Amino acid sequence: MAFQPGKLDEDPLLSYNVDVCPAVQMDNLDDCDSCFQVIFPQDVLRLRAETRQRAQEWMEALKTAANVVRSSEQNLQVTLRSKPKDQMDGHELRKSKRQSVTTSFLSILTTLSLERGLTAQSFKCAGCQRSIGLSNGKAKVCNYSGWYYCSSCHVDDSFLIPARIVHNWDTSKYKVSKQAKEFLEYVYEEPLIDIQQENPMLYLHAEPLAAVVRLRQRLKSLRAYLFSCRAAVAEDLRRRIFPREYLLQQIHLYSLADLQQVIEGKLAPFLGKVIKFATSHVYSCSLCSQKGFLCEICNNGEILYPFEDISTSRCESCGAVFHSECKEKSVPCPRCVRRELQKKQKSFWQRLNMDESLEEACNMFELSYQNT
Structure with missing residues (x-):
């Protein structure tokens, strides 16, 4: 919860469901190493911690909370600002209902839908609650949500299904309900899908x-x-x-x-x-x-840049750049070797000062570096 300074006894400022938070990520757009984003259906919260470490701790805490809530199917709230329902007018009530649908759809954005059957919906349209199935009218399934709709709430609109793309690279369009189409159009340009x-x-x-x-x-x-x-x-x-x-x-x-x-x-x-x-x-x-690099394996003097991805390769440990053919020779990264030697040299003198034998102290100079 977030409150106004010195007013912890008053109503909180805003409320979000943690279980529908699709992503928590670092926010480096302003070169701030302690800023992070919490993405929700209607908003992207840009927050700033005291330090980068505190930002990482907040991100991990939010991710853990979201996972716990999803697994337990509880409804945990991140509360910042809210308005009582009895103070809402008709427009706000419709907006609240629309946000509820958006929240439900967002939670299954990258989840392959399963048809639950009309029984699970009590033979009611998922949109208008009209009776469907049997003698009450044809039921149409939405390929985004797996829910059933009447012919008024499902007019055979077609759309790409994010989950089918992410899990099967299925690039075909499928028939979806009006609600699903409206939602997919609403989030169409929002960066909500993390392929990795x-x-x-x-x-x-x-x-x-x-x-x-x-x-x-x-x-x-x-x-x-x-x-x-x-x-x-x-x-x-x-x-x-x-x-x-x-x-x-x-x-x-x-x-x-x-x-x-x-x-x-x-x-x-x-x-x-x-x-x-x-x-x-x-x-x-x-x-x-x-701001280029020199290949420390061949030392031929050619200036290299990390964005020249075809002809160059980077050391994953230190970021040094080499010719691709030099890296393929399985030669250890010279920069990593130097850094490890510097660390061991410092530790060597520390151990001698602690009265360890010279032989024991020298054993630490056996390098355990990885190839580039």
Whole structure:
């Protein structure tokens, strides 16, 4: 709960259901290392902790709470502001009902729907509660939710089903209810789908998606260069990607609109144009061009950049950049070796000061580095 300062005995400010929170993630759009986002159906909360560590602790606590609530099917609330129902007018009541439907649909965004049967709905339309089935009129199933509707609430609209894309790379459109269509249109451009979290194996089976994530990785590397350059350069990059700045940073996060562009082959060319602009700037900028790397394996003097993903490879431990062919030789990363030796040298003198034998202290210089 969040209250106004010094007013803990008053009503809290706003209320959200934790169990429908699809994502909690770092928010680095303003280069704030202690900011994070909590995504809900109607809002994205941008919060700031005292430190980065505290932000991580809050994120883990919220994720744990959401998982516990989903597994126990309880209704835990994150409360910030609320209004009593008896103070709502007709418009607000309709809005509240719409938000309730949105909340239900959001909780199954990446879950494959199962038909529960008319009995589970007491032979009532999930939209208007009219009797359906048997002699009461045809029941139509919504391929998004698995619920049944009457012919007035389900007019055979077709839409992409996020769960079918994420789990099966099924790019066909399926018939959905009016409610589901309205919801899917509402969240169409919201980045709510984390492929790495939902189904990381999809990259191995969907080449168009794998190609896009490689481009986004390059763009993320380029972002580090342009955002450390002049403010006008960073703003130009933001303008070219607006309003989808998450494409620069959270490389596994997608909206339904993004996935449709991947399917249609439109997202990769768009990213390619942004990458072309960014790489051109880095190569020509007197500041950015000086932030390259030298391959410490062959030491041939060629300047390398991490966004040159075809010809270069990065050490996963320290971030050093090497020629791809040099890395394939299974030579240990020189930078990691130096760092480990420095740590061991410091520890060596500390152990000698603790009256350990010279032989025991020297044994610690056996390196256990990993290949690059």
